[in-house]
Amino acid sequence: MSSSSGSFDERALRAQLQSRWMDAYSPMRHIDTILVLATLALTGIGLVMVFSAKLHALTIQGLPNTLYLTRQLIALLIGLVFMAAATTIDYRRMQPFAAVIYGIVLVLLIAVLTPLGTQVGGSQRWLVLGFFQLQPSELAKIAVIVAVAALLAEAKGAPSLVDVCLSLLLAIVPMMLVFFQPDLGTSIVFVWLIAVLFLVAGVKARYLTLLVIAGVAGFILALQTPLIQDYQVRRLTAFLDASDPALAQGAAFHTRQSLIAIGSGQLTGKGLFQGTQTALAYVPENHTDFIFTVVGEEFGFVGTSVVVLLFAIVVWRALSIAATAKDLFGTLIAAGIAGILTLQVFVNVGMTIGIMPVTGIPLPFVSYGGTSLIVWYAMIGMLLNIHMRRF
Secondary structure (H helix, E strand, O other), X not given: OHHHHHHHHHHHHHHHHHHHHHHHOOHHHHOOHXXXXXXXXXXXXXXXXXXHHHHHHHHHHOOOOOHHHHXXXXXXXXXXXXXXXXXXXXXXXHHHHHHHHHHHHHHHHHHXXXXXXXXXXXXXXEEEEOOXXXXXXXXXXXXXXXXXXXXXXHOOOOOOHHHHHHHHHHHHHHHHHHHOOOOHHHHHHHHHHHHHHHHHHOXXXXXXHHHHHHHHHHHHHHHOOOOOOHHHHHHHHHHHHOOOHHHOOXXXXXXXXXXXXXXXXXXXXXXXXXXXXXXXXXXXXXXOOOHHHHHHHHHHHHHHHHHHHHHHHHHHHHHHHHXXXXXXXXXXXXXXXXXXXXXXXXHHHHXXXXXOOOOOOOOOXXXXXXXXXXXXXXXXXXXXXXXHOOO
C-alpha cells in the first residue's frame, strides 16, 4: 500500500511540475506589453494629429470635422482584429502558405493597374471595395517578407546563388508593379527590405557586392531613360537646395513649407489645434505623408522627440524579437518588419526636416491611411506571435 501510495504521489508531483512548466511557457503569458503600449501610443497620437490636420478644412467645407478621424478609428478596429489573429495563429503555419499569400497579393497588384484600379492625384494605387479603399502595395510588404523569409529559411543560413536570384525575383515583381502605379517611395521600401533579409539570412559578401553594383548601375541607367519621370527626379533632388527660388513653388514647395511648420513649433509647440500652417493647409498632404509637421508645429521639439522615442522603442522590440526567435523563419520576419519600420520612419521624418527627398512614404501608425494602419497592426501581431513562441 505504501509503495503504491508513493508511486501515486510521484506521478501527481510530476504532473503538477509539468503543468506548471507548461503554464510558465504558455505563449499567451508572454505578450510583449512594451511593444503593444508603444504601438497604441503612436496610434493615439496619430488619431489626434489627423483630426487636427483636417479640422479647419472640413469645417470650411461644411463636412463633419470627425470624418477622417472616424475612418481612421474604423481602420484601427479592423487592425486590432488582424493583430489578434496574427498573434493567435502560430506564425510557422504561414511558411507552407507563403506562395499562396504572395500569389493573392500579386493578383491584387495587377488588378490595380487595370480599369479596376482607382486613380487619385495622378496615381493609380487603390481598389475600391464598397466603402473601403484597399491599397495592395501595403499588403505586398507582408507578402514579400513572408515569401522571401520562407525561401531563405529553407537555406538554413547558407543561401545559394539560386536562392538569392529567386528571392530577388520575389521582390522585384511586386516592386515594379508598385513602381508603375507610380509609387516610387514604396518601391524603394522593397529594395531596402530585400537588402535587410539578405544580410540577416547570411548571403555571401560577394553576392551582396555584386547586387550593390548592379543596383547602382540600374538606378543610373533608369535616370537616363523615361522610366523615372522628370517630376520624380526633381522631387528626389529638390531637397538638396530647398531655398532655390526656382524651386520654391515647385519640387521644393513641400520641403519649404514643412520646415516653416516644424520650425515655428520651437521647443514646446503652439498648442493642440493652434498651428497656423496646419489650419491653413500650407503643408500639402499634412494628414498623410507630412503628418510629422503637425506634431512639430503643435507640440514642438518635445512632441517630435516623444514620437521618435516611441518609434525607437518599437524598433528595439522588433530587433530583440528577431534576435531571440526560435527559428530562422521567425528571425527573418521580425528583422524584415524592423527594417521596413526603420526606413519609413527615417525617410518620412527626414523629408519633413529637409534631409531626405520627398518620396511619399507615410509615417507608420501616425499618418492617415486605412490599409497602412491595418497592415502595420498585422505586422505587430506577427512580432508578438514570434515573441510568444520563442521557447
